[in-house]
Amino acid sequence: MRIGLDVDGVLADLVGMIIKIYREETGLSIDRSHITEWEFWKKLSMTRQQFISLLIKAWERWEEVEPVEDDLAEDVEDLSKIGRVDILTQRPAATIVNVKKWLKRHNVRYSSFTWVPLKMSKADIFYDVYIDDSPRLAEKLSLTDRTLLLYEQPWNINVKTRKNVIRVKSLDEAVQLLNDVL
């Protein structure tokens, strides 16, 4: 089994970092529970380009990016007992080096690091199982026979689950589900 594991929103709390920088720059606080849209930056009157710059800035401060869960290393290790775990991440190229440093710092072990440029879709890269928080990927994969374990976040709460799009609240739950399938 090949498992494609997302970084932002699943392993790394990028949104937390974005909220922090946004507060520093504008003095305005965003409550994460209010981020109920994937393209929430539109609500903040940001252009896509401004948002991408903010992403890059957030990952320049990679040492401050918090993990989503405390026991990441262990959870990913458990996943790798079930299948081959690749990091599957879509992001600006300028952030890759810092993301790799972050993964190393948090002892996240993986087989390979697959980068998906912003203009592509992760669905174009074949995995048996994707662990991801993207509502867009949920839409794309729902039409396939591949499985998405949708990592629950406020911005995907409205995604309809189905046979191959299953909501998980933690990596532990993802491990359990995959173990049950085997």
Ligand SMILES: [Mg+2]
């Ligand atoms: Mg993500």
